[in-house]
Amino acid sequence: MSDQSVCIPSSSRISDTGIDSHEHEVSQSWILNSYRPRGSLARALYEKQISDTYLETFDKSVWYHCDLRQLPKDVAECFVRMDPDKDTFNFLHRAEDKSDWILTQIWHSLAKALLGWFMTQTSINGWLRRGSMFVLSLSQFLKLMNRNEAWRGVSLLDLGAGDGEVTACIAPLFDNVFVTEVSPTMQTLLQRRGYEVLEIDKWHTTTKYDVISCLNVLDRCDKPLLILHQIKEALKVGGRALIAVVLPFSPYVESGSSDHKPKEMLPITGNTFEQQVVSVIEDVFLPIGFEVISWTRVPYLCEGDLRQSYYWLDDAVFLLRAIQ
Numbered sequence: 001m002s003d004q005s006v007c008i009p010s011s012s013r014i015s016d017t018g019i020d021s022h023e024h025e026v027s028q029s030w031i032l033n034s035y036r037p038r039g040s041l042a043r044a045l046y047e048k049q050i051s052d053t054y055l056e057t058f059d060k061s062v063w064y065h066c067d068l069r070q071l072p073k074d075v076a077e078c079f080v081r082m083d084p085d086k087d088t089f090n091f092l093h094r095a096e097d098k099s100d101w102i103l104t105q106i107w108h109s110l111a112k113a114l115l116g117w118f119m120t121q122t123s124i125n126g127w128l129r130r131g132s133m134f135v136l137s138l139s140q141f142l143k144l145m146n147r148n149e150a151w152r153g154v155s156l157l158d159l160g161a162g163d164g165e166v167t168a169c170i171a172p173l174f175d176n177v178f179v180t181e182v183s184p185t186m187q188t189l190l191q192r193r194g195y196e197v198l199e200i201d202k203w204h205t206t207t208k209y210d211v212i213s214c215l216n217v218l219d220r221c222d223k224p225l226l227i228l229h230q231i232k233e234a235l236k237v238g239g240r241a242l243i244a245v246v247l248p249f250s251p252y253v254e255s256g257s258s259d260h261k262p263k264e265m266l267p268i269t270g271n272t273f274e275q276q277v278v279s280v281i282e283d284v285f286l287p288i289g290f291e292v293i294s295w296t297r298v299p300y301l302c303e304g305d306l307r308q309s310y311y312w313l314d315d316a317v318f319l320l321r322a323i324q
Contacts, residue, residue, distance in 0.1 A: 087137035
């Protein structure tokens with residue numbers, strides 16, 4: 001995950017749990033202020049216990065909230081409200097279980113420190129089989145598409161598919177699944193899943209696709225505008241593009257430049273989530289030739305570590321079609 005990942009602020013871990021008793025507040029405050037675990041591991045486990053308690057009581061419905069009053073009427077009417085479903089909770093429970101594997105998490109921390117000298121973070125995660133992501137469940141994808149469970153497509157192309165966990169959520173709906181990925185380690189994992197890995201520079205020249213997904217890639221690539229043009233070019237007539245963008249938008253290119261800045265900057269403006277949604281639509285999608293069919297707000301979830309069971313970013317997910 002990027003540095004934007006949501007960590008639980010230590011100052012709010014107790015006050016945000018909904019404990020109303022003043023006696024409890026005084027007691028908890030005294031414990032926090034007086035107890036000082038000795039040793040880094042003991043301190044990490046202590047802080048993790050606090051964050052786990054916070055996450056258990058955290059109102060997850062806020063992940064999906066959008067203030068439609070801040071949006072133009074046509075944009076608000078395209079919004080599809082989501083809620084955490086069974087697949088979302090299953091991912092969270094698995095992340096919580098893996099975070100409790102203390103020895104594994106210690107090994108991951110040591111390995112990351114060593115491998116970071118000559119491997120990207122993405123490849124390290126693939127090699128360690130950690131840090132899997134979750135964006136949309138199958139039922140949420142169908143809801144965004146306004147389709148029922150019986151719908152099937154011929155071909156799906158998932159750009160920047162990582163370890164394939166996100167792809168796997170919607171892959172059962174398609175007869176053929178293609179993927180791209182820069183990391184050689186992740187490419188191996190994708191091939192093991194049975195997906196056809198396409199060359200990173202030629203995927204848009206080989207064939208046309210019913211659905212092309214590009215989930216949280218635009219803020220991590222050198223030329224996001226070029227990718228959007230290529231997506232439009234590679235869609236079948238009547239095809240759909242599924243684009244997820246982390247907001248607030250903060251581009252970071254993992255490799256290729258010393259300052260980690262992309263060669264192309266998306267002209268996204270605005271101070272709030274809603275303002276940036278409007279800017280993405282009006283300043284990015286429309287000039288390229290895409291119109292929005294529907295869109296939603298979901299958490300971009302990532303498996304956690306010894307510090308926290310899982311992390312999240314705010315994701316705007318758009319279903320687009322090319323303007324003919």
